[in-house]
Amino acid sequence: MHDDRNLVEARLKRVLDERIRPAVYPHSVPLDVAVWHAPDEPVPVAEGLAAEPGPIEVGARWGAPWGTSWFRVTGTVPEEWAGRTVEAILDLGFDENMPGFQCEGLVYRPDGTPVKGLNPRNQWVRIGAPVAGGEEVRLHIEAASNPVILDYHPFLPTQLGDKETAGSEPQYTLTRMDLAVLDETVWHLVIDLEVLGELMAELPVESARRWDILRAVERALDAVDLQDVGGTAEAARARLTEVLTTPAAPSAHRVSAVGHAHIDSAWLWPLRETVRKVARTTSNMTALLDDEPDFVFAMSQAQQWAWVKEHRPEVWARVKKAVADGRFVPAGGMWVESDTNMPGSEAMARQFVHGKRFFLDEFGIENDEAWLPDTFGFAAGLPQIIKAAGSKWLLTQKISWSQTNKFPHHTFQWEGIDGTRIFTHFPPVDTYNCSMKGSEIAHAARNFKDKGVARHSLAPTGWGDGGGGTTREMVAKAGRLRDLEGSATVVWETPRAFFEKAQAAYPHPPVWVGELYLELHRATLTSQARTKQGNRRSEHLLREAELWAATAALRTGFPYPYEELDRIWKTVLLHQFHDILPGSSIAWVHREARRTYDRIAEELTAIVEAAQQALAGEGATPLVFNAAPHPRAGVPAGGAGLPAAQDATAVTPREGGGHVLDNGLLRVEIDGHGLVVSAYDLAAERESVAPGRAANLLQLHPDFPNMWDAWDVDAFYRNTVTDLTDADEVTAAGDASVRVVRTFGTSRVTQLLTLAPGERRLLVDTEVDWHETEKFLKLAFPLDVHAERYASETQFGHFHRPTHTNTSWEAAKFEACNHRFVHLEEPGWGVAVVNDSTYGHDVTRTVREDGDLGTTTTVRVSLLRAPRFPDPETDQGVHRFRHALVPGAGIGDAVREGWRINVPERRTSGAGEVAPLVTVDQDAVVVTAVKLADDGSGDVVVRFHEAHGGRARATLALGFEAASVTVTDLLERPLPEAPAPARDGDRITVRLRPFELVTLRFARA
Structure with missing residues (x-):
């Protein structure tokens, strides 16, 4: 048997491309076309249908970027087509290789009834099967001239990603507007041959089945008269029947x-x-x-x-x-x-x-x-x-x-x-x-x-x-x-x-x-910092709004804003879509997202302030509202109390330049370059910063991935790094802070390092006026901790990752996600790095360089990138971040400080303290939501989880009268298999597995 398979495959391809596929529509007549271009944003369907269009010819250019054009196509089915299947072929200028990434249309009848969508792989509209002949055809197309943003080779910066910068040049050429006869036999022959040709190409050369198909295809092609494809298609299909009806093996996938x-x-x-x-x-x-x-x-x-x-x-x-x-x-x-x-x-x-x-x-x-x-x-x-x-x-x-x-x-x-x-x-x-x-x-x-x-x-x-x-x-x-x-x-x-x-x-x-x-796509943890900050801020404001509105509703009759919260939640959830929150959308999307987050913040802040005002009442007593799940200096979680007095922090000059901050718990040395060279835990007599290294070190990398600019950071970015150690200014600022100013490239960083009285954390507030491109900015904390693994917060708990790269699986995780904290420890002593809005980070281990044995561990927070696709101006401008270094932190401290930096205290005045709706006597149990039930019943819903990774027994004390308590799913529906928790009056006792999530619903008495 001679090997002529390649010849048959080549013959099949050419005959399909040049003879059989063109014969699917053997007869056609042009339709008359008119168009109306909407002046700005899309208009309602009724308005588009009613608009008076002007003439346009096939071959004309149309469609400014992001524009909408309403085409009207009209014609008459020829009488001689009676009994045939007829379709309208409506090609707006499609590239068949880009379905979903260019112009599209929705076809309507004159009465506004939608017919079907048009896209590069779907250009037909059925007129009749069969037609009688003489039918009048009138269709309207709402056509979107979305520009082609994506070009895989290569990704090029483009201004087309925002209608404010995209210009008005027409994007497309109207290619075909015809009525055509569909030869269904030829269409089915095309599918037969495609299926068999594609299957044949996948079968082994020595497979008998492959040769059976090849010979059948060869016989079918012999049966096709290339000058009369329609007249011979049925005979060609008949020669394929046997190979198309041979059943699959019983073991087939x-x-x-x-x-x-x-x-x-x-x-x-x-x-x-x-x-x-x-x-x-x-x-x-x-x-x-x-x-x-x-x-x-x-x-x-x-x-x-x-x-x-x-x-x-x-x-x-x-x-x-x-x-x-x-x-x-x-x-x-x-x-x-x-x-x-x-x-x-x-x-x-x-x-x-x-x-x-x-x-x-x-x-x-x-x-x-x-x-x-x-x-x-x-x-x-x-x-x-x-x-x-x-x-x-x-x-x-x-x-x-x-x-x-x-x-x-x-x-x-x-x-x-x-x-x-x-x-x-x-x-x-x-x-x-x-x-x-x-x-x-x-x-x-x-x-x-x-x-x-x-x-x-x-x-x-x-x-x-x-x-x-x-x-x-x-x-x-x-x-x-x-x-x-x-x-x-x-x-x-x-x-x-x-x-x-x-x-x-x-x-x-x-x-x-x-x-x-x-x-x-590891860089999606960092791209578009403002979008990520808007998300984080919105999540915590929603927590506050639900908590204080529920508390005020029960205590004062405050109207719980069900509809507003439902709408805002859905808006926040929408913006968590996997190309918005990750920062991989066009400029238009992120511009709108910033405005949306600002509006959400205003609405939620108004709800919070109104509820707190209702709770506080009239009076001059200073009050501190604490929405975080842990009490603070006498202020209960979920309640309001009196502000606590604080001792002072000493700020003194440091020998050799710089400053020392000391509050009796931590002593922090900041050198003349604005770097933290020591963060000493006075109680544990333990240094946090790795020997010979400095924390609060900003590092700049080139950032030009092989592909997917906004999405990717490739491992080779680490090969080149610039330590930003030159400082324009290192000065004492206030009673407990040091101000550091740096300039590099065309950017400027201003930091405020604060050791507040009575705190075991060093706050690092960073403002970056960022004007770099294709650069990656990191904030490094080299720590004197030997750790083979570290914890990063995730939903309802935390997850451990190794610090080593023993295998390719560990080495591939060179950029990872955390929520509010990263924590690493040796038995009995650890360090946390907490943040208010960043997600990307890396953790590496280094053998000490001072001749001593052991390793140190470096945590680096990812601050900013500057990719140019799909948004060429990604993150240009001013950004503000807040981080804290927490020496001596156990995992519970990391959890608490992570919440604290994200949910700041709100200060006001009123008649007196406000007791929380729910208190928990166990730090390991974190309440993530206190709200009224979504069904409007007035029931109180409390959601909590074990946050330390161990078993916990906790008592929830209720600050309201409850008739019953039920364990529910997330949708607040009872879980029949879950036993009711033990209850003694207003006290509910629960036992939790590590990281167990529980939702309780309390019916009001």
């Missing part, structure tokens, strides 16, 4: 295809455009569901469903019907597909609360799965949050992007910090944009790591990122792959159906303990 369109809630487009992307995609998918009885589509992100309901009621009606039919499936049970590294404990919980509640309220559907295909790694606290929300499964895809280590499982149990395990699937197809190519399905089968014990995987199928969804071509290919020899089998299924089958078939999968770290 099984793929559950789930129709999907991963739509980023913002990324290379603003939030307002996502509203329209979702409308276009859902219109497409409801239409496809009508045409394809086996097809199933799943859409995540309750926010996106809510947008359709609010902004496109005509589309919403179709979606609701498809959901009722069981084929348009709400997935994931989260408000958005959020980042999971940086959101705080309560915010991560509320993602599920608001997401699941939306689907329950609208459809009565309970989501059992978390659906996060594109999130940049997963924090170790997430499994118990998923379980506490009433869910039990997780799907993700992004870990396949890891650069260094290949994840060892595709189906596994993921164990979180408290021991909760979640059945997790990681699709081996390695994409959340599966298009049913033979190469994708073959890769899924080959790549699947659980062969021999499982053979079932999931494939999210459809164009995503910018939306579009599944196409009829994908559905047709899946139909041919349902039971085809040489291929994995494919069947359309819901996520629930897949997980139920997969879990039943693999009841004892392997266990992965701890975080699911993505070995990529």
